[in-house]
Amino acid sequence: MKWLKGETTEILRALNKDVRMIQKDNQQIEEQVRQIIQQVIQNGDQALKVYSKKFDQVELQNLSLSQETITLGYQRVEKEVIAALEAAKENIISYHQKQKQYDFMDTEKSGVLRGQLVLPLARVGVYVPGGTAAYPSSVLMNVLPAKIAGVKEIIMVTPPSKEGVPDVILAAAKIAGVDKIFQIGGAQSIAALAYGTETIPKVDKIVGPGNIYVATAKKQVFGTVGIDMIAGPSEIGIIADETANPIYIAADLLSQAEHDTLARAILVTNSVALAEQVEIEMDRQLETLPRKEIAEQSIKNNGLIIVASTISAMFTIMNEIAPEHLEVQLEDPISYLHEIKNAGSIFLGEYASEPVGDYFSGTNHVLPTSGTAKFYSPLSVYDFVKYSQVTYYTKDALAEAKEAIALLARKEGLEAHARAVECRFE
Amino acid sequence: MKWLKGETTEILRALNKDVRMIQKDNQQIEEQVRQIIQQVIQNGDQALKVYSKKFDQVELQNLSLSQETITLGYQRVEKEVIAALEAAKENIISYHQKQKQYDFMDTEKSGVLRGQLVLPLARVGVYVPGGTAAYPSSVLMNVLPAKIAGVKEIIMVTPPSKEGVPDVILAAAKIAGVDKIFQIGGAQSIAALAYGTETIPKVDKIVGPGNIYVATAKKQVFGTVGIDMIAGPSEIGIIADETANPIYIAADLLSQAEHDTLARAILVTNSVALAEQVEIEMDRQLETLPRKEIAEQSIKNNGLIIVASTISAMFTIMNEIAPEHLEVQLEDPISYLHEIKNAGSIFLGEYASEPVGDYFSGTNHVLPTSGTAKFYSPLSVYDFVKYSQVTYYTKDALAEAKEAIALLARKEGLEAHARAVECRFE
Structure with a gap:
């Protein structure tokens, strides 16, 4: 192992040279991902099937997994593993429940009500990598905070393979309460979740780890949908x-x-x-x-x-x-x-x-x-809610605020803003 | 104005065609911004001065504005405007204080402590556009939530101009409690905040609106630092x-x-x-x-x-x-x-x-x-904090959890994870 010794300032300087990872964009992958996303926007499910054949060597009949397939997978998993996943689930829930936030209301000033609503995202997509990187524990970690936040529909995507999705992943999805599973991976699955296809519904946010193609696709669709951090x-x-x-x-x-x-x-x-x-x-x-x-x-x-x-x-x-x-x-x-x-x-x-x-x-x-x-945080219930501000003013309260609003609006050259308030008193 | 009438489903379909904005990446601007960022990483302040001359037609002696310049600007602003900004500040503070979160602790299980710390970001950069888009109200809106979150240092950047930074912007910065102001704009200022230069300190997060170059630069440095949403x-x-x-x-x-x-x-x-x-x-x-x-x-x-x-x-x-x-x-x-x-x-x-x-x-x-x-929220105190999880286990508590942990770790093929727990009992 490499050793670093010395004064704190020297160590910090060495670390800044050594540890700091400047993210290098890989332009070739970016371009490839851009094309995949465009194809999925234009050709929907058809594009997904073409890419599954090309990248995963699987000719898909159905993108979606039936409830029966999921249940059968669950049943094939050893009882002890199911029990351990259930125990983990219980602990994840009890911890994340403490992150639940409540609406607030403020009535400090006469005639003014201000508040904040905490609203769940409507639909979330969870990416679950395939092969040896398929971790059932990660399924619980990504899905359960969304459930606690009150997300109505949770869609899981995972790459297809000839052997099918691993049983323990199906079991974790069932235990966590995933609503639908689609066998589709890579950048094409991120595009499908971000824009929707005939079969796959558009989501509001995409979470979950993936390879460089998945991470690049997430970065490219960021803004069209929400994403979690790039791990x-x-x-x-x-x-x-x-x-x-x-x-x-x-x-x-x-x-x-x-x-x-x-x-x-x-x-x-x-x-x-x-x-x-x-x-x-x-x-x-x-x-x-x-x-x-x-x-x-x-x-x-x-x-x-x-x-x-x-x-x-x-x-x-x-x-x-x-x-x-x-x-x-x-x-x-x-x-x-x-x-x-x-x-x-x-x-x-x-x-x-x-x-x-x-x-x-x-x-x-x-x-x-x-x-x-x-500057980033662990994945949490906060990642699956959004806030809406609420404002109510009576006429008297607006009358009191009117001059300050009109003055600042005019100072910024926004006359229509000033008049919007003033017209209420004409 | 365009009218839409009909069944709700028809209207929704029309909206999805009409309203949905698919973000088109502008590859030329992206490439230009990429180069600007690289130049700032390599040449620091020197690059900033070159770009200020090129893009803003200003030959900068000092990147940083003195406290004196800021105070003089503040003093030149009409008293009524200062009073209106102060009144707005008071309201912004009283609303955003309700977003303050507290650490929590959970001691549900014997021998286990779990908790969450709410920690402020250390240093934040605020971009303030120049020219007619320079809004003092936006300075308050971006800076005050960071102050309430407990951010120690707030750096403002704003494009240089021959006329200097507008007085009312300097006044808003002083009222909001900005710590330092640098006259530098565009993608080069975002690069400086993300990577640091001789004069401008690296920040943890960049917020504030800007033109397409600023927005593209923010997207490119996303991950190296945090950013707010792209407006x-x-x-x-x-x-x-x-x-x-x-x-x-x-x-x-x-x-x-x-x-x-x-x-x-x-x-x-x-x-x-x-x-x-x-x-x-x-x-x-x-x-x-x-x-x-x-x-x-x-x-x-x-x-x-x-x-x-x-x-x-x-x-x-x-x-x-x-x-x-x-x-x-x-x-x-x-x-x-x-x-x-x-x-x-x-x-x-x-x-x-x-x-x-x-x-x-x-x-x-x-x-x-x-x-x-x-999926996104108004800017808030939440944007200027991050959370740290805390876990403490006694030997007895770990003994009880040991088997489940080892089982799941081995199921995922991660033997060293299982042994890390088991070695505590050998």
Whole structure:
């Protein structure tokens, strides 16, 4: 693993060179995606079938999966897995329910009512990747907050394959309460959700992870529909001192590293001894991992050990990294919460291992990556509502406001704005 | 004005053809903006000065405006305008304070703590257009919610001009509490805010309206920093029946139409008589408007009168339009709130004229346009915070969760995830 040591300012400078990922647009993919979207707008379902044959080698009869297919898939999944998914669902619901917001009303001024309505989106599309990246846990994480928000219809799209959609994905969709599933993937599925086809209804927002084609398509349809953030590779940052257990830290770093060779595992510590033990432990644990090659590559390319002199410096550095997942393995970890400015999901103490959040605790595992925790948030109920402002004025209240409104409108050269108010008093 | 009459389904079909704006990407502008951004990344302030000379015909010595310049500008503004801006500020603050959210904590399960922190963004950039599109009211609307959210530093950028930044913009910036102002506009200013230069600090999020170059640049830096929505032309939708006053309706429609030839004013009514009177009134009022040509063009190209048979159909149609501003000019308007599914800002009754919201009531005037009220919201305090999840587990609590976590992790082929939890019990 690469080591960084020195003054905090030097480390921050090095990080800014090293960590900051400038998003490079791939113009060739952009152009290809643009064409796919245009084709779907023009030819609808027909275009979807052509692309499924071309990209997925599947000749689709039906885009839509029947309820029977979904139920049969669900029934083929082991009882224990269903029970674990149900338990996770319960925790996800109980956590996300706390994000429910209420309409408010303000009647501070005589004759004036102001308020805010919280309204659910009507229809949401969830992208679920195919193949080995098909994660049932992600289906729950994307769908359940939308259900809690009150979204009426949730459409899932997932790439077709000769083997069919994996049973455990069908089971997760059924457990989460997906309304319809369409076997269609890639940029073409994003286009279908954004513009609608004969079979696939237009949605208001598209969420869910996908490959570069899916991400590019989401970016291109952004504005026509809402989208969630564009996810980058997974990351973990661990803050630990000499009291921490190197075995646990090594295991947690590896649990992120196994995701992807681009994944990033970072330890920030004030203890060189701990850091050295963690490295030894990682080598030992790596040996028997089925995804050893991926994890090894990830650690080699992107792994980082940062040694800082004080606990305060450790947090300053970690706030600049703004990790997707942050573990705080210090004594009395709760007392450090106020030091944290930027992190998607925070895990406190030696038993809050990051995979607890991936699968079970109920917090969302769709999180801001690549330092975007500085301005983005975990997926939540807030992503599936929108707000409407409400204003009511009596004639008396308007009379009192009239002059200020007309003055400002005229100052901006917008005479019709001034007259709209004044004509009420002529 | 164009009229649409008929069955609701027919009207909806016609609207979907007519109203739906498919965003066309302008590849030439995109390429130009891409180059500007690259230049600013590579050459920083120097690039900014080159572009200011090229696009704004201004040779800048200093990018930054001194506090003295700002104060002098403020002092040159008429006292009445300052007072009106201060009154608007007070209302904006009192409305947006209701959007303040609090951290929550959940201790439902033994040995488990879950929570959510609400944290402000650290630094925000506000774009303020130059020339005739420089609106002091927009400065208040973009800056004050960020202040309430707790954003520490607010940077304003605005195009340079030989005459200097308008006094009233400087006054609004001072009143709103902008921390620094830089004279730099266009795509180059967005690049500077997104990546930072020697003089301009990198921000976490960029908000504020701008021309096509600014909007394209915002879209391109989206992901590197957060952005607000991409605003389209202004819109008003009015729902009115035969009890409404055609003079007020005509005035309110014109107040949107005067913004821009692309602005859209729509009346939905069940009364042909009212609609006819509104048309006559608009012709009459247009005659003396300083921005007659713009308003006339807007009404001619995009104005729409829709006649529906029932009040319920009127709302169904308006929800499909999802207007930026919605006026409900019916008797007992509050009783129809539950019919509204999609609208940025709702104005109830004959005295809540839309300009009240533009300048005075305190609700935000930065609103979703072009039908995006189906999934976007008014600018708010929520746009300037982000959430962090918090999880704490005791050993006992993890022991209880262990099997489910390991089972799901292995089902997804992620062995290191399972072991991260299990190693705590070896």
